Amino acid sequence: QYIGTVSRCTAGPVCESMVREALAGLGPVVRPTDDLSIASDSTLARAAVRSALCAPIASRGRVAALLYLTHDEVGSAFCDESQQVAAFLTALAGAALENAEGLLHSLRSSRDLEERVEARTTELARANADLAESLRRLGEAQHQLLHAGRMAAVGTLIAGLSHELNNPLTVILGYSQLLAGRQLPEDLKEPLRKIEAGATRLGTSSTGPRK
DSSP: OHHHHHHTTSSSOOOHHHHHHHHHHTSOEEESOSSOOGGGSHHHHHHTOSEEEEEEEEETTEEEEEEEEEESSOTTOSOHHHHHHHHHHHHHHHHHHHHHHHHHHHHHHHHHHHHHHHHHHHHHHHHHHHHHHHHHHHHHHHHHHHHHHHHHHHHHHHHHHHHHHHHHHHHHHHHHHHHHTSOOOHHHHHHHHHHHHHHHHHHHHHHOOOO
16 A cells, blocks of 8 residues: 555655565664665665665554655665654654644534534524414414404394394384274374384394294
């Protein structure tokens, strides 16, 4: 995995043994050393390099990349001081990667939060719309119930008035019909007829059409 990654960033082949050693020790590895010469590694020998350095770049406890340097002209170019500089640079690179990963995580968390807030806002807007519709229907139902109650009260009042009117109208109509059957002066017959007609009309209005 790391060899393929490093190879794309370098002009020549990568020494696999140096990569494995750097990954195992998590520190800079150089060639040549007192024990290992350039010629001892076929990859370095074919590349005609005289010095090589490989240092891992760690981020959050894992190797994320490798720093791989070669020199074609100077042998043992990467001394102890160079290795310290490489370790310092790889530590800075690892810290930068950690910061970048942390920033990316924060951005993703922020985006997720924004999406959740947007979804919640949509749900609340839908719930408010449903509530407004329910309140409108409730208002209409209350209006209808109030109107029905008023109509029922009016009907009850009219029924009571009709009952109260029917009693005296029945008496008036009975007496007018009784008097109409007797011999009365001519000047009383017409007023008596009007009384009977008026009582009959009021009785019909209070009780409805008679069958």
